Amino acid sequence: MALKLYPIGIQTFERIRKEDKLYIDKTEYIYRMAHTSGTYFFLGRPRRFGKSLLVTTMQSYFEGKKELFKGLAIENLEKEWTEYPVLHFDMSGGKHMDKEQLEEYLDYRLQEEEKKWGITKPVKGANNRLIDLINTAYEKSGKQVVVLIDEYDAPMLDVVHEKEQLDMLRNMMRNFYSPLKYSEAKLRFVFLTGITKFSQVSIFSELNNIINISMNDEYAGICGITKEELLTQMSEDIDELAKSQELTREETIAELKENYDGYHFSAKSPDVYNPFSLLNCFSTREFGAYWFSSGTPTYLIKMMRKFKVMPTNISRMYAKSSAFDAPTENMTAITPLLYQSGYLTIKGYDKFSKLYTLDLPNKEIKVGLFESLLPNYLEGMFAQNGDVAIAQMSVLIRQDNMDGALQLLQTFLGTVPYCNVTNYEGHYQQMLYIIFSLLTGYVVDVEVHTPKGRLDIVMLTHTRLYIIELKLNKNAQAALQQINLKNYAQRFALCGKPVSKVGINFDSSTGNIEDWVIEE
Structure with missing residues (x-):
């Protein structure tokens, strides 16, 4: 049987399924989340870890596109397949922008959704337009609305080291997100992804009922590829890579583990592999530093300079969760940003002291990070x-x-x-x-x-x-x-x-x- 093509650079679930490309089944997590008592959820994961794919999978699910889920776990779990109105905002394009550019970007994103719902004369103000969108979708469909916001923090990340600019852009985004609280009765499900947790954006400071699943054992494997998924759903891919590299299957698994494994997102997390690096490795049949070479965020290097981080400090350390699962703008150390960006991960947990052990996840991160730090020295x-x-x-x-x-x-x-x-x-x-x-x-x-x-x-x-x-x-x-x-x-x-x-x-x-x- 021929191996399925890898969806490198494709983040849309519907396209992956229609083109019959490789999809690692995460639908059981989506069903579980959609059938809890919560309405608002937040998931923080590093860049290129499959957050956008997860969001578009949720979109297809809530739009009732049952045919796309044939053969996946959710097919046997979901009995109703209710079609909900979905508003999907991808904020990843809002990076490196000043106030005016961000206003234009929000305007463009809102226009896209307004066209779908026949709104030709939008009201003024991004927040009022979002209220209008939710109301219109609710009234026209007769059902509660699903709001999916991917990379909610993208506009703020690049200015995290510049207080004045951060305050300005954060206030804009707070204003934009504020209707999510105001419209609670008309919302079926709200899901946000991001890298970091900005506490002073309204979604966190005002929505006291938002469920942050970022460090939840139950959802630790929702993004990335777990060890079990690698060994079962990608077993033939391992064999092909082994043949190409002239290694045994066991040697190949050990090499993949050393380079791309090592992520843990909760106290009882399974082993999670970097999905971007893993898929690129299988595609090129070479063990390369794919995630790291796809770009070290400038904000990270700038923040490391700001906090005068010594390379020797980026190694095994012990911390309470409050020290690394912390709001970015309140940081007194670099640890939260290193953890949330994927350069440090959980390597152990002591339940008596409630201390986590943090360390560099794997060889790809260690080599890549030190190579990017060396020029400073x-x-x-x-x-x-x-x-x-x-x-x-x-x-x-x-x-x-x-x-x-x-x-x-x-x-x-x-x-x-x-x-x-x-x-x-x-x-x-x-x-x-x-x-x-x-x-x-x-x-x-x-x-x-x-x-x-x-x-x-x-x-x-x-x-x-x-x-x-x-x-x-x-x-x-x-x-x-x-x-x-x-x-x-x-x-x-x-x-x-x-x-x-x-x-x-x-x-x-x-x-x-x-x-x-x-x-x-």
Whole structure:
């Protein structure tokens, strides 16, 4: 049997079903949500995680298009197939806009819906027009109205770091969404998706009965592809990829897991794979960084600068849900944005302390994030051959040739135009941490505690453990003496691998490695 084509770039359920492309069945979740006592629902998920497809699936369901659901879970669950009037607003096109542009965009979106309901002379004001739309749809159909708003926060995300602009656009969107509360009696179902939770948009501050399912165990697998879905609904795709990559099925599954798995959206979430990366990987038959290369949001990098985020801080941490499932505009740390954007995810939960463990989801995110951060630690002048140099370093370290790797790094850093004198040892520690973290498959940690002090960097490869101490404007021998004097190696005596001690000295006037010494 031929494999179904992948719906890459297609977010419309009706089109996917009519063209018989691959669809991972999420309809049981929709039935469940539509048959609870709630009316208003919000789901937050990272970009390209299938939110728009979910919304268009809901649209087809509430429009009663039973024929599109043949063979899916909901076919056996739904007995009535009532046709409701549906208002669907996709706000994803409202990015990078000022006040006037956003007003025009809302006008355009409202016009689309007004045409469907025969409104030729709309009233003034976006909120009044939405009230009118709901009333007209309700009266003409004789049924309560369904309102679906995809990426409700898109107009605000890009200005999250600019308070004045954020306040202005947020007030506009608050005004636009306000009828959703006012018209409650005429609404059957309201569903919003987004990346972040803006508390001061009316939907959250005024609608006290909105159900946020973003961290609900019951809906943890509603977007993305769960491990079970991958192994059952995409089993043949795995076999084809394995054949193409000349790997066993088990090796292929392990490779997919390392690169694209690792997302958890609640305390008891199943393993969730990134759907965009997974489908692209199956389509091209290559393990690439698809989600990350599709664009790092500018707002994220700007917010990381605003909060002065150190790369070493983007790693395993412990937090209460209030610290990361928090309104974006009230953030006192970068954690909520990293979690909501998909760069951190839940890796564990302790029900007694109610503490969540957060960490980078997988290899694709770790490599992609550090690659986008590296230019900041090379004065914004990251040479184009940086990824090549790092790949070559990885090969040398895998061959236990740390000396060759440091020579290569010294040569590479010598090609980077250097502007500012950095008399701060931590800067070089962060830079090396990023570079070593980009070396394939190695465990890297900084400021590692030992009985006699803290080590700058520790790196565990497949064959050996490296203890690395840095100095600035001194000499490498002084760094090595510190390792030996404080007997740092003893702390790792039981690691089961040979230990190499590496002293590195940087020169702040050149921003490069001056000398190094390695002791086995």
